[in-house]
Amino acid sequence: TGSTRPQRLLKAVQKNASRGDPQSVISAIDRFCHSSEWAMNVGDEKGVILDSVVCEVSPGCALELGTYCGYSTVRIGRLLPPGAKLITLEFNPDYAKVARQVIDFAGLQEKVLLVEGPSGDLIPKMKEQYGITTFDLVFLDHWKDRYLPDTKLLEECGLLRKGSILLADNVICPGTPDYLAYVRSSPRYESKYFKSHLEYTKVEDGLEKSIFLG
């Protein structure tokens, strides 16, 4: 039987990147996606915006919803301050299997905890199972119909604090209209749109950055 796209992406990392060098892992995946096969990583253009938000927030505790192959996990993990942790949730076991190997190849396994399962089930367990008080940064990059319910769940579970930052991918393409309407109209958020392009294409997309006001 043939390989899957995530497996071919992993092979490209193992072939073209250097073990323990996160930047080389990022570059190898971007090269694979530009020249070989498109894949739904946040990509290099939106990735620069992600990097700038991670550096600005400098989170002690971050959450990623939607790991896929671990590209944005590595982008975030490489910029975390010493002792900081990133929890990343992935529903698809085949994606999780590849992502673990990409994260390990980058040498970030001490900073990153990948948890397999549906975000709606895992978020309510964050405090008791992983000792989380609140998240300083949440990167939303999973199924578009889960952005709004998971955001409300984070609020209800007391996992956001005054100043927590939500950064959402794909708010234009594929689009998350209910989430955008919510964070842009709610008095509990201050929201800003960063215009960009769908990874590895010229199609418009962007990131929405929302500050939770408490």
Ligand SMILES: Oc1cc(-c2ccc(F)cc2)cc2cncnc12
């Ligand atoms: O960044 C992304 C892009 C796309 C996507 C797929 C097909 C298409 F035509 C356009 C966009 C889907 C995603 C699902 N989860 C997380 N991120 C995604």
Ligand SMILES: [Mg+2]
């Ligand atoms: Mg995305």
